[in-house]
Amino acid sequence: MNATLHHAQALLATGRPEQALTELSRLPANEVTGSFAMQLRCAALSRLDRWAEVGDAARAGLAANGPDPGLLLWLGRSEHEAGRDPQAERALLDGLAMAPEDVDLLCAYADLCAAAGQLDKAGKLVDLAAARAPQAPVVYATRIQLAHARGDDREAQRISREFVGAHPENPVAHALLGGTSAARGHVDAAYEGFRQAAAARPTEQLFAESAMELRVARHPLMRPLRPILRFGALKTWLVAVALIIGLRAIGLPVLGGLLGFVWLAYCVYSWVVPPLVRKWVMRSWR
Amino acid sequence: MHDDLFRPTIREQPPPGKPPWRPESIVYPAFFGGPLAAATLGLLNGHRLALPAGQLAAIAGAGVAGVAARITVGAFTEGNSPVRLAGTVCGLLVWLVVLSLQRRPFRVATLRGHGPARLIGPGLLAAIVCGLFEALLIVVLVR
Structure with a gap:
């Protein structure tokens, strides 16, 4: 892999997708459409929430490189994001046919099934992924989302704690712990989670907004409402x-x-x- | 070995209709309005969440049972206070049925990005209209 790709990957890992895109545009013409370059491009675009372009990039990459699990993953995610679930499923299953143990593909397919209400199938898929890579961030994130969809807030918070324990440097882990703590009314833990997430990745709008929401929840005037937040309205x-x-x-x-x-x-x-x-x-x- | 899991099962999702209400929020109209308000909102929300017919029937059945229980209390007691109390208790019980059936489908709907709709207007309306209707029913039938 050449230095430009390395650099783009590093920029992406530190939460600077726009610079990563600029870096990728510096690639020579014959390398721009390479599978890995295209996957990085898709990852950067998805961070910027430009999902239509993710789909275009994935299709262009597939046209140039032929079937490729990494690109099919991005095609599936972008189709899911666009609400074309059957097409998303076809892309992800095509990817899984080539790489049946790919953790990202398994988790993306689990997400898709969960959003379609097929929680049992989603659970089995994420179990497969967890057997393969129990500590992968995407596996933790998918398990947390699934527990939330099942209505099991306690389990969701427990997995989030595990996630933070395994990846204390990962801002998404802190944000998920913040979110699941908020769902259980643990206001201080929730604020701490989002504060750490926002500190680690200041460019992420969502983390900052959530941290501010919880600043509201920690206001002295909100103190009388703690019982409702903590124990739930019920x-x-x-x-x-x-x-x-x-x-x-x-x-x-x-x-x-x-x-x-x-x-x-x-x-x-x-x-x-x-x-x-x-x-x-x-x-x-x- | 994962043949079953890798078989396509996703069907075209129907276009999103009205966004559902947060089932937890129905507790307020249920508390103030009584079982009929809880069941009415539960049924409307169940329709928005596309619940199967059996579950909708269960909510309707819980509502009917709640109203019947309240009327029974009205028939065997004197004064307003027991009837009011029965309305609150039955309303909350019906809401528990609604919550147990709708919590999961609601969370799945939010996964698809169908955020919750505001319940304040419809909730107030249901609490007042259904509450008055129930009171009228009790006065006509057993008082």
């Missing part, structure tokens, strides 16, 4: 209702009524205050 509501009913049942209707009124005020607070805090925090950031 448990908090059930406890409140059980208390109100219990007080009435043991012959303290006044106290029960009072608690009911406090609970109502709390609900109104939980609807009104978060948008206001968000507005204030945003303003102080601009």
Whole structure:
């Protein structure tokens, strides 16, 4: 592999996809359409969210190089992103026919199946990938997404912790730990996750936005809402209702009524205050 | 050996209709409106999430059972407070049925990028209209 490709790959790994694209454009004409150069191009474009161009690049690469698992992976991802799921499946299966143990292809296909609601098949695919490369970042990320889709937030957070433990330098790991912690109402852990992710990759808009959302959640005015965030609306509501009913049942209707009124005020607070805090925090950031 | 897994199973997705509501949020209209509000929103959301007919029937059945339970409470007690309480409890129970059936499909829908729709307007409307209708039903039938 020549120095330009090495350089482009390094730029991509450090989160500078635009520079990587510039670097790739310096390649001589006969190397531009090489399989690896095209894969790097697709990776850089996907980081910039230019998925239509990812598809074009993958097709151009396939036309120049013939069938290639790495390029079929990018074609499949871009078709999935464009909402053409059957075409995405065909590309990924073509890739898997050539490289049945390719971890990236297995995980991309698992993502596709999960988005189509086929969670069991997605689970089996990611298990295959995990048997092959249990510590690969893409395997962790796919397992976390799958656990989230199943509604198993605890498992999703557990895998995220494992991911951060195995790859403490990986910003995506921290961001996923932030996201899964937020889903369970662990506000401080969530903020820490996104803060580390944003620090490691300051160019990523999503990490910065999530970190700011959690700055909102950590605002002093949001402190009374911690129980709802921590235990979820369901448990908090059930406890409140059980208390109100219990007080009435043991012959303290006044106290029960009072608690009911406090609970109502709390609900109104939980609807009104978060948008206001968000507005204030945003303003102080601009 | 992975022949089954590598067989194509993805069919053309139907074009996205109305985005679904967050099933967790239906707790609010369920609490204030009662079982009918919970079941109505649950059914509408189930339709948006394209749930199978059996699950929609389960939600409708839970709603009917909830309303029947509330009417029964109304028939055997005096005063307003037990009926109100029964409305809240039955509403929450119906919502639990809705949540258990819709949590996964909702998460899958968000994977496809169909973000949640706002429930504030429809939720308020359902809570008020269904709540009043239920109250009327109880007054006419058992009071």
